[in-house]
Each structure stands twice: as C-alpha cells, then as structure tokens.
Amino acid sequence: MPGFSRLLVLGTCAAVILLAAPSPAQAQSNGEGTIYSRFGMGSLLEFSSSQSDAMGGGGYALRSLNYNPDANPALWSDQVFTRLSGSAAYRSTSVEDGQGNSGRLSSGNVQALQFNFPLYERSLGVGISFQPYSRSNYSATRTGQESIGPRQDAEARYETTFSGSGGLHRLRGGLGYRVNDMLSVGATADLLFGTLERRRRTTWAAPQLRNTIVSDGVQLSGLTSTLGGHLALADVFAEDDAFSIGASVTLPANLSGEQYRTLDEDLARDTLSTERGDVTLPWKGRLGLSYQPNARWTVVLDGAFDPWSTFSSDFSTGASETVPSRFPAGGPGTLADRWRLSTGAEVVPAGDDQLAGYFAQAAYRFGGYVERMYVRPDQETTLYEFALTAGISLPTSLSGTRIDLNTTAGTRGTTTNSLVRDRFFGVSLHVNFGERWFQRRKLR
Amino acid sequence: MPMSMRSSWLPALLVGGALLVSLTACSDSSDVGLGVGSGLQGGNPSTLDVTPDVRDTTVAPITGITRDSAQGRPPAQSQNQNAWRFLVGSVDDPTPGTGVVTTDGYVDFAGRDDLPEDLQNASPDALTAELRLTTDYLHGHSSGTMDVEVYDLTSEADMDSARATASFDAAPSPVSVNGAQINPSDSLVTIRLQESWISENIGTLRSTGSDFEDAFSGFKIVAPNSEAVVGFSSSTASLRLRTGSGDDATTADYPGLKTFTHIERTGAGAPPPGYRLMQGGVGKGLAMEWAFRDSPLDTLESAPLNQANIFVPNDTSALETPSGFERPQPQGYRIIATRSSGAPSCPVVGSVTLSDANEACVLPLVPSAAPASALVPDDVARPTFRQSFQRVRDDQSPVFTTFRVHIADRENTAVNEAATVRPGLPTTLPVLVPVDGTEPGPPRATLTVTPL
Numbered sequence: 075m076p077g078f079s080r081l082l083v084l085g086t087c088a089a090v091i092l093l094a095a096p097s098p099a100q101a102q103s104n105g106e107g108t109i110y111s112r113f114g115m116g117s118l119l120e121f122s123s124s125q126s127d128a129m130g131g132g133g134y135a136l137r138s139l140n141y142n143p144d145a146n147p148a149l150w151s152d153q154v155f156t157r158l159s160g161s162a163a164y165r166s167t168s169v170e171d172g173q174g175n176s177g178r179l180s181s182g183n184v185q186a187l188q189f190n191f192p193l194y195e196r197s198l199g200v201g202i203s204f205q206p207y208s209r210s211n212y213s214a215t216r217t218g219q220e221s222i223g224p225r226q227d228a229e230a231r232y233e234t235t236f237s238g239s240g241g242l243h244r245l246r247g248g249l250g251y252r253v254n255d256m257l258s259v260g261a262t263a264d265l266l267f268g269t270l271e272r273r274r275r276t277t278w279a280a281p282q283l284r285n286t287i288v289s290d291g292v293q294l295s296g297l298t299s300t301l302g303g304h305l306a307l308a309d310v311f312a313e314d315d316a317f318s319i320g321a322s323v324t325l326p327a328n329l330s331g332e333q334y335r336t337l338d339e340d341l342a343r344d345t346l347s348t349e350r351g352d353v354t355l356p357w358k359g360r361l362g363l364s365y366q367p368n369a370r371w372t373v374v375l376d377g378a379f380d381p382w383s384t385f386s387s388d389f390s391t392g393a394s395e396t397v398p399s400r401f402p403a404g405g406p407g408t409l410a411d412r413w414r415l416s417t418g419a420e421v422v423p424a425g426d427d428q429l430a431g432y433f434a435q436a437a438y439r440f441g442g443y444v445e446r447m448y449v450r451p452d453q454e455t456t457l458y459e460f461a462l463t464a465g466i467s468l469p470t471s472l473s474g475t476r477i478d479l480n481t482t483a484g485t486r487g488t489t490t491n492s493l494v495r496d497r498f499f500g501v502s503l504h505v506n507f508g509e510r511w512f513q514r515r516k517l518r
Numbered sequence: 519m520p521m522s523m524r525s526s527w528l529p530a531l532l533v534g535g536a537l538l539v540s541l542t543a544c545s546d547s548s549d550v551g552l553g554v555g556s557g558l559q560g561g562n563p564s565t566l567d568v569t570p571d572v573r574d575t576t577v578a579p580i581t582g583i584t585r586d587s588a589q590g591r592p593p594a595q596s597q598n599q600n601a602w603r604f605l606v607g608s609v610d611d612p613t614p615g616t617g618v619v620t621t622d623g624y625v626d627f628a629g630r631d632d633l634p635e636d637l638q639n640a641s642p643d644a645l646t647a648e649l650r651l652t653t654d655y656l657h658g659h660s661s662g663t664m665d666v667e668v669y670d671l672t673s674e675a676d677m678d679s680a681r682a683t684a685s686f687d688a689a690p691s692p693v694s695v696n697g698a699q700i701n702p703s704d705s706l707v708t709i710r711l712q713e714s715w716i717s718e719n720i721g722t723l724r725s726t727g728s729d730f731e732d733a734f735s736g737f738k739i740v741a742p743n744s745e746a747v748v749g750f751s752s753s754t755a756s757l758r759l760r761t762g763s764g765d766d767a768t769t770a771d772y773p774g775l776k777t778f779t780h781i782e783r784t785g786a787g788a789p790p791p792g793y794r795l796m797q798g799g800v801g802k803g804l805a806m807e808w809a810f811r812d813s814p815l816d817t818l819e820s821a822p823l824n825q826a827n828i829f830v831p832n833d834t835s836a837l838e839t840p841s842g843f844e845r846p847q848p849q850g851y852r853i854i855a856t857r858s859s860g861a862p863s864c865p866v867v868g869s870v871t872l873s874d875a876n877e878a879c880v881l882p883l884v885p886s887a888a889p890a891s892a893l894v895p896d897d898v899a900r901p902t903f904r905q906s907f908q909r910v911r912d913d914q915s916p917v918f919t920t921f922r923v924h925i926a927d928r929e930n931t932a933v934n935e936a937a938t939v940r941p942g943l944p945t946t947l948p949v950l951v952p953v954d955g956t957e958p959g960p961p962r963a964t965l966t967v968t969p970l
Contacts, residue, residue, distance in 0.1 A: 109550075109551030109554050110554070112554070112555070112558075113555060169550050169551060170550065171550045171551065171553075175549065175550045176550060177549075177550040177551070212551065214549060214550060214551045214552045214558055215549060216549050216552055216558075216561070217549075218562060218563075220562075220563045220564065220565055220966065221565055222565055222825055222964075222966050223565075223825075223827065223964060224567075224827050224829030224831075224891070224893065224959075224962065224964040225829075225957075225958070225959075226565055226964070230966075232563060234560075234561035234562065236552070236558040236561070274558075274560060274561045275561075276561050276563060276822075276824070276968045278824065282825065282896055283824045283825045283896075283966065284822075284823070284824050284825065284900065285824075286561075286563075286822035286824060286968040288560075288561075288822065288968075288970055335970075337820075337822055337970075338822075346820055346970070396820045396970065403555065403556065404555045404556045408555060451554050451555025451556070452554075452555055492553040492554065493554055494550055494551050494554060
C-alpha cells in the first residue's frame, strides 16, 4: 500500500474515533453510572489493552505483538508494528438499595485511544495514549411539591436531580526499552487533567417556575510519571514455555486547580465563587505474572495497590452557601486503600498454525477480578467489586490488525448501611490497527 | 491486502464503534442512592413572604385629557381617551379615613364644521342649549336627584394632562337653568342652559371650527350638596343646540374636546385599624420598600429564585357598603418604581420606562388580579429581585428603592407596554390594604427559592 493511502486509512480511523474521543467536553455526558462515582475522583477507569481487558483487566506482564498494553511502559519496547488502537464501550448499570428500590443508568463511552510505534524494532518503542482516568456519572432524583404564589394556594410539583459528570483524563507518552532478551524497562510522563462536576438540578412541572441548577466543580491538572519493568523468562516450567513478570509504579500526582460553584448553565452560568487548591493522588503499584505454556494458552495473574488513604486535598470544606461544597464529597475520610486482584486466560486453538480455520485463529479470553474499592462513602463499610470478563479477538487479513469484542458483568457495593449494590453489564468494541510503518524495507 | 477488501470491514467497524460511543446516556433515574454516604441533600424549594416597609404617599393623579391632542400620542392614551371620564359631585364614603371627596367637572367642546341653516337663521329666543352627558360611574347614594350647576370658564383652560389638584376660574353665576337636576342612575342626563347664555353667546355658537373653540372656554359643572359622585364619559359629552320641537326640531351637537376633574378631600380621618387606605382621585397610595440587607432577604442574596411576585391585596370585605350606596371596585392599579442610581434600565427587569428624568418605571400587572389585588407577574418581579440580590451582593443598592402603588381604574387589558403606562381613569374609590394578618395578608413579595 502506498504510504499516502496508508496514512489516509489511519487518518480516517483516527478522525472517526477522535470525533467520539473522550475530550473533556464530550466525556462529561458519558459514563457507567454508579452513585459511588460521586466520591473521590469518581470511578477509576483502567484500560491497558483489549487483550488484558478481557482477561480480568490486569495484564501487567502480558507481552504481545498484537497489542501494546498501556499499564506497563516496559511492554512498549517489544514492538514491530505501528499501531493505532481505539476502543468504545457501552455499559448498563442497574442499582438497588436495601428497600428493594431500583434504578438504571446506561451510556456509551470511548475507553482509550492509543498510538504506538517502534523506533527500533523489538528494542525501543514509543507509546502515546489518551484515555479517561476517572469518571463521575451518577443520577438520583427526589420529588416533592411546594406551595407557590402570593396566596400559596397552588401546589407545584418539582424534581431535584443530583448528578455527576466529567472526570479526569490522562495523556500519556513514553518509551519502552528492551535492555536484553530478558529485561525491558519503560517510563512515561502522564498529564492528568479534567473537570469533575456535581450538579443539583431542581425542575418544576409548572412551566412558569424557573428551574435551578447549582454546580460544584473542580478543574484539576498535574503531571506524574510511571516507571515499568518486565522480566521475560523461557523454559521455566516446561520446554518452550514463557514466563514473565511485569511491574509498574506510578508516582504520586500533585494536581492543582480551581474549585467553583455556579448557578445556572451554559451562557447564563453565574459563578458564585472560586477557590484554588491542590490535591495529591497516591502512588500506584502494579505487579503481574504471565505464563505461556505453549502457543495456544496464556494465563495471567495480576495485582494492583493504590494507597488512597494517603490522598490529600487542601480545598475548603464548604463553609457557606456560596462556597463550593466539599471536595471530594464526604472528605478524604471516605477514601480507603484500594487493591485489585485479577486473573485470566487466553486460548488460541490454532496456536501457531497459520493455515488453521478462521475461528481456530481467533483468540478466546476470559477472566475475572475482585477489587476493594477506593471509596468508602460511610467511612465504615468496605466495598468490593467483582466481575467476570470475556472476549473474542478476531484476526483480519491485515497482519497485525485485530478486532476484539469484549464483555463484562459484575457487581459492586452492598445494600447494607444505606448503601447500594450495582449490577453492571458492558460490551466493548476494539480496533487494533497495526502495520509496518516508518521502516525502510530491505532490498532482497 | 487490496484497499477494496479492507474498505469492506473498516467502515463497518468505525460505524459500529461510533454507535457504541454515541449511545445516548439514558437513565431511569430514581431516588436510589440518595442516602449513600453523607447523602444528597438540599435542593428543596421553599416559598416565603417578604413584607416591605409601607408608608402612605400622595401623588395627585392626572384627570384631564384633550381629545384632539391624544391622536398623536402613544396608543395607550389614545385608547384611553375613549374611556375617559370627568366627575361631578361629592361623596362621603362610610369607609373610615376617606373623608368627604368633592369633585368638580370641567368640559370644553369642539367647534362644528358647519351649522344647519335653521339654527343659523333662528333667533336666539327660538334656540335651546343643553349639555348631554352619558353617565358611566357612580360612587355614593344612588337614590334621589342631584342639583347641578354649570358655570362658564372665564379663560381658556389647559386641561390636558392636568392633575386633580388644579382648578380653573369660572364665572360667579351659573349659566344652567335654575334648579337643574340630574338623576345619577340615568344613563343619559341633560342639563339645560339659560336662554340668556344663548343670547350672550349666539355669535360664538354660530361660529365654527377653531373660531368657536377660541371664543368658548368651556364649562365647570358642580353638584353642591350632592351625596354621590357621578362620572360622565368624555368621549360622548356634547353641547346640543336645538330649534323647533318634535319632528320639526333641528339640532346640532358640539362634541366634547377637553375634560378635567378637580378633586379635593376634606375631613379625612384614620383608616380602620389594621389597614392602610388607598384612595383614587386624591392620589393617596402606598410606598413600599424592601430591606435587602435585613432578614430574610439578606439570606437570599445568592439563592436561586424560582418564582417571584409582588402582591398588594385589596380587602374588599373590609369596606362597609350601606344600602343604596354604590361603590364600584377599581379595575386596576398602577405600581411605579423608582430606580436606584446606576441600576439597570427599566426594560432590563421587564418594566416600562415612565420617566427617565425621575428614574421611574411602571411595573406591568396581571390584569385579571384586579380588583382583588395588584399583582406583579413573575417575569417582572423575578428579574427585579434577582438583579437586586446581585447588586446588593456587590454592595450596591437594589434595582428599585421604592415601589409606589396607586389605584388606576381602567378597563381590563392584556399585559403590554401600552396598557402598563396607561394612567387610570378619574375615580374616587377607596381600597383598604391590610397591614398584617394572613388572609389576604399584607403587601408582600412572595419568593420561591431553592436554597444553595
């Protein structure tokens, strides 16, 4: 394919994905819809690659020529193709409380946009990604009625809807370097930025009454860095097997920004007050194991730890009506150390057989995870999230390009102590477009 | 791989991905989760009444109009001239505080383009002249007749837009026949003029157009010792000249040109306990001021305002109405607000500029609320209060310092700029406004707010 045509195809792909990419403005209308995203920085969203996504969500040691996992930059060293990956997801969340009341939220969103290319094939690779870091998206409504008018002889019905929107985004760029056949290292610079907004909208059934929207938002931005390492071992438990250990550490991030409280929306938005402040996000540790006994099977086991109990914020606590309400909601006391354990497996029935049938060359993945959530709204009850994941990866006639379809189903929270339990189900579509690019072909 | 093969799945993927992303966030939002953690609180609207400081104010109303000059005026006054009236008589309303209100009517007539030949040629002895007046207002005792007297004005009177405290000089002797009486309950009354007046003014009566108007200054009509005030339509008032009788009679009407009512009050006492008195004609009204820096308004400076009304009730049940006593209800009110220095212009808060020099704005009212109340609708009261809150928050004075409420008797019209600036018709009606209590309650602003 001529270079221009290749660029055209990739450009078209990127443009379409970017149109729906998680830009700060657009992402605010998307999300997975859990009331727990009201706390902390919102729901934390982690996406490394579509492969790891279907295998429990870890994959910190999962090396593959068809993917460039984002969670561990050391894995970017082992690249052959220039790769553009885009992911879109749809998730439906139903929520119930201890009284048996239930509600449902569903939405679509872009999971990630990743671009990777090798500077030196299988030795030094570059990775750039843009994806949501956290997202706040919840909605709960209370209804009531109020006597209105000079004689207060008319009852007007109203709804007060509490909702959250926005989130932080992460723009990551970095390098992965393969030191030798066994050891790879990598490092990234991560820019975190975005706006988290909590809204309280009071709407009236009677059109003559003006609706009210009070928004408490915080705009944050800051830099951090992630360091990663990967150790690849062969013939460990059996001949021709492969065993890998991967780890990464993200340094604490100091985000600066402005907190605000506004009235109304759009052009009529009236800023009641603003306040500058800083928050410090905790460091993150990731450790993963990957084992490939043969060409058909891959098994992973991963763990993650984020000490969110060390989170700090110097924003004020909402002392008066015009001052924004406390950020994060409920204060830092609602945050707890987070850990996550995941495991998964992939099977490619054809193994290395390039002549096998189409579905034998497809990859079938499944996994699961358990997570102790980093939010603890009542400051007492520890919340957990459990989910099963699965996916299928379809090869295309274009070497290096795969189309993945993943699904997840799980539950989080509890209905005790006035809390709620979410049951969620999601599907996602991933396009992993890879071609040799920027590389001079050798004359034969 | 050929481009054509790739293009077969690539667009499908892109569309599929975009479809997933573009799935609109749909929600079956419920109250589930409201109590999670510290709970989702606030946002409950509440309605509160805020009473102003109220004091009496007196501004003599405009009671004069000139029909011709109204043609070039804004629609409000042009339309109003058809309903305009002038008053004659006096009334001692049983409502405490109203005193005895005495009114003197003034009317001037326009010249005719021509005069019928029979009238031109008739001798003054063969002519009769009478005022023909259509009654459209009665305040007082309706039984019995009223003695009326008509006097010549001694000079041209500038009645146009004259206020009720003005008066114009009249000749000392009446020109109406001795013992002229009218029945207030009649829809049309006539007052015959003396023959001597006809003889003295025959030249004027036979002149036409502006010659007549230059020579004739008009009449003053009084009703001494009357027990009612009668209103006459300005547009149908006429001076009729007649000769002959029966089927052979020839008549010519001189149409009304200007009218004016002088109104004065004597013996006014205190209104009933618990009430303030507004009284038409004498211009007695209320001046209201809200204290934005005192409770509860000082707590609402930043609170979102969902609805606002300004409400001035008329407690009609408090008015005593003896048998045989007529007292119509006023068909409207007028609220004129005075802008603070540097405050937004009148239209910014939905009101109408009355006078730039006086920083005066007229607030539109809900027509259907009259006569039970003067009600400023939400689309005027809300921006007024909202902007006032913002200004006070910025350490400025509120948009309006004072709201003056007066009776403005007029036809029920739609809320528009023309109707808003239209002055009320001359009247003598009283209105009792409670100063406390619950129903109908005192003058107040009713605000529905959603606390932050």
